[in-house]
Amino acid sequence: MIWIIFRLTLSELMGRRRLALVVLLALLPALVALAYRLGNQHDDPPQWTADTLLDGVIVTILLPLTALIFGTSALGSEIEDGTIIHLLSKPIPRIEIVVAKLGAASLLTALCVVPSAALSGFIAISGSSEQGIVTGFLIGTLLGTVAYSALFVLLSAMTNRALFIGLAYVFVWEGIVTQLFSGTRYLSVHQCCLGVAGLFSTASEKTFSPDLGGTEALIILAITVVGSVVLAVRSLNSFQVGQSS
Amino acid sequence: MSTQATSQPGHSADVVVHGLSRWYGNVVAVNDISFTIGTGITGLLGPNGAGKSTVLHTLSGFLKPSAGTVEVLGEPAWRNPSLYRSLGLVADGEAVYPFQTGREFVLLNARLHGLRDAVQAADRAIAVVGMQEAQDRKTGGYSKGMKQRIKIAAAIVHEPQVLLLDEPFSGTDPTQRLHMMNSLEAMAKQGKTILFSSHVLEEVERLSDNVLVIINGRLAASGDFHAIRKLMIDRPHQFTIRSADNRRLASALMAEPAVSGVELAGDAISVRTQEFAAFTVAAPKVARAQNIRLLELLPTDESLESVFAYLVKR
Numbered sequence: 001m002i003w004i005i006f007r008l009t010l011s012e013l014m015g016r017r018r019l020a021l022v023v024l025l026a027l028l029p030a031l032v033a034l035a036y037r038l039g040n041q042h043d044d045p046p047q048w049t050a051d052t053l054l055d056g057v058i059v060t061i062l063l064p065l066t067a068l069i070f071g072t073s074a075l076g077s078e079i080e081d082g083t084i085i086h087l088l089s090k091p092i093p094r095i096e097i098v099v100a101k102l103g104a105a106s107l108l109t110a111l112c113v114v115p116s117a118a119l120s121g122f123i124a125i126s127g128s129s130e131q132g133i134v135t136g137f138l139i140g141t142l143l144g145t146v147a148y149s150a151l152f153v154l155l156s157a158m159t160n161r162a163l164f165i166g167l168a169y170v171f172v173w174e175g176i177v178t179q180l181f182s183g184t185r186y187l188s189v190h191q192c193c194l195g196v197a198g199l200f201s202t203a204s205e206k207t208f209s210p211d212l213g214g215t216e217a218l219i220i221l222a223i224t225v226v227g228s229v230v231l232a233v234r235s236l237n238s239f240q241v242g243q244s245s
Numbered sequence: 246m247s248t249q250a251t252s253q254p255g256h257s258a259d260v261v262v263h264g265l266s267r268w269y270g271n272v273v274a275v276n277d278i279s280f281t282i283g284t285g286i287t288g289l290l291g292p293n294g295a296g297k298s299t300v301l302h303t304l305s306g307f308l309k310p311s312a313g314t315v316e317v318l319g320e321p322a323w324r325n326p327s328l329y330r331s332l333g334l335v336a337d338g339e340a341v342y343p344f345q346t347g348r349e350f351v352l353l354n355a356r357l358h359g360l361r362d363a364v365q366a367a368d369r370a371i372a373v374v375g376m377q378e379a380q381d382r383k384t385g386g387y388s389k390g391m392k393q394r395i396k397i398a399a400a401i402v403h404e405p406q407v408l409l410l411d412e413p414f415s416g417t418d419p420t421q422r423l424h425m426m427n428s429l430e431a432m433a434k435q436g437k438t439i440l441f442s443s444h445v446l447e448e449v450e451r452l453s454d455n456v457l458v459i460i461n462g463r464l465a466a467s468g469d470f471h472a473i474r475k476l477m478i479d480r481p482h483q484f485t486i487r488s489a490d491n492r493r494l495a496s497a498l499m500a501e502p503a504v505s506g507v508e509l510a511g512d513a514i515s516v517r518t519q520e521f522a523a524f525t526v527a528a529p530k531v532a533r534a535q536n537i538r539l540l541e542l543l544p545t546d547e548s549l550e551s552v553f554a555y556l557v558k559r
Contacts, residue, residue, distance in 0.1 A: 004356050011344055082340030086399065089305065090357040091329045237324055241307040241336070 001092050005100035009074050013108055018073070022066055026112040029057045029120035036124055046130035050208040053124050054137040058117045059193045063141055064148055064170040067109045071152025072162040074105040075232075080160065085241070094236040098153065098229055105149040110142055117141050133208055136201025144193035147221045150228035151189065157235040185211050189224060192217040258283050259407050259438040260304060264313035267299050274299040277313070278464040280457055282440055286433045288449030288470070289442040291459040297442035298337055300459065301411050304440070305334045317407055330358070333405035335396050337412050343385030347376055347395040350384055354399040370398040373431075375424045389416030394425060401432070408432065410441040414448055426452050450474065481505070482521045486514040486528065487541040494537045501527050513541075 033053055078084040087097055121134035151169075155162035178188045185191040191212045199214020258281035267275040275296045289297050302308040303315050306322040315322045318331050341350055351370055355363035371380050374394040379387070384395060393413055400408060414422050429452060433439055443449050449456055449470065456473055458466040466473050488494045495507045495514045503524040506517035518524040521544075532539045
């Protein structure tokens with residue numbers, strides 16, 4: 001059943017306008033990296049690649065925005081247009097619906113973000129000995145894709161303002177609050193991505209040193225995914241027609 | 246005290262509703278209603294906003310009752326996905342996946358039900374609603390009536406014992422409507438329990454012997470359609486008559502047994518009667534006997550809402 005719903009969700013998410021927007025977004029980091037390489041200032045390419053490109057552009061902007069677009073649409077658009085009734089009026093365990101939706105949103109997000117991170121990262125850092133930083137970020141981005149998607153699928157199951165709340169989480173909570181108060185980094189998928197990137201990166205501490213430990217980050221990401229799925233299933237179990245929150 | 250009713254087309258009660266209420270904040274959508282439904286077709290009749298969709302959504306497990314119980318085939322409807330093995334639902338609205346063809350949509354529903362021979366089941370359901378010719382077109386290009394029919398095909402693909410339909414005929418043309426009605430009648434003859442909502446009296450009259458009339462969230466009447474129809478016809482009616490000599494015609498009409506009251510109102514006569522049909526036959530005869538030319542004979546306030554309002558008052 002998961003496979004059927006997964007394929008259905010992929011078909012829904014691959015609308016031309018949505019795909020065009022995401023592909024354009026995904027091309028931006030490569031253009032930024034290319035502009036950097038063509039420029040004259042190359043003081044410390046590994047540092048620039050880690051801080052500005054992979055953290056500042058990929059993990060801070062591209063990853064959450066892409067996950068937000070696919071994650072909130074995977075379930076939210078069906079709830080909004082009423083087609084969710086066709087899935088919920090079947091004798092299917094609700095966890096299969098949530099897992100299928102999460103899988104589809106994660107796959108499409110990963111297909112857009114991970115190649116973009118790889119391409120732009122290797123363009124920016126080519127010729128350097130610290131290319132392991134890109135590998136670390138690719139794993140961090142991949143796991144972050146699942147965590148962000150799970151969070152946004154949950155949001156769309158719970159409220160019809162998922163997009164707005166998701167944007168607030170990305171730009172206000174992760175963009176401002178976690179920068180001001182170090183204790184809040186445990187509640188940030190962004191910080192977890194950096195933690196995982198640090199765990200799998202072979203770069204020196206001078207080049208890249210995340211605030212969160214790798215193991216801590218992995219545990220928090222796992223809790224985020226499992227918790228989001230459990231809460232989304234609970235929300236679908238109590239789904240009511242015309243319910244607005 | 247709850248409004249109780251039994252609508253019993255068949256022998257067993259597949260749907261049992263007891264003391265059902267549903268409110269949204271301070272707004273009461275359905276107020277303390279009870280009824281049972283057995284096999285056959287039952288019409289859920291009421292004006293727009295009466296609470297019909299709320300009743301259907303609670304029966305299909307998509308709304309939690311604020312009070313009371315709803316059981317379908319002996320099981321609670323709320324938070325019971327396994328019930329959908331025996332329950333089919335056609336919700337109001339046009340929501341279908343626009344990127345799928347009609348056939349793909351029905352096949353998807355068959356597969357989601359885990360049917361062993363999903364292809365055969367989809368073919369059969371599409372044939373029941375007569376959508377074979379349009380089945381390979383994208384549903385995004387379907388008319389409202391075609392969407393309704395393909396949604397019905399999807400709802401019956403697993404041959405449910407209980408079928409709930411919310412305004413299934415809205416947007417359909419007369420030919421489509423007739424085909425759908427024949428299909429539903431055929432299913433009822435196979436022993437299925439079908440409940441459909443409508444605000445059109447004629448649809449209910451054509452299709453169901455049994456009816457639940459819901460008005461302002463309350464069950465105003467239920468049972469045999471013809472008895473309720475008679476109640477509706479036998480209610481007090483009012484006519485406005487204009488003639489060449491209103492005063493003389495008013496005197497003559499007062500002698501008629503079908504007339505319960507006559508009033509001169511400006512350039513017209515207002516007549517009250519308990520017997521709609523008898524009066525419409527008698528009035529022209531009286532005018533002819535008196536040699537008075539009838540200019541206009543109009544029943545006033547014959548809207549469905551006024552009929553419903555009368556049933557509520559009773």
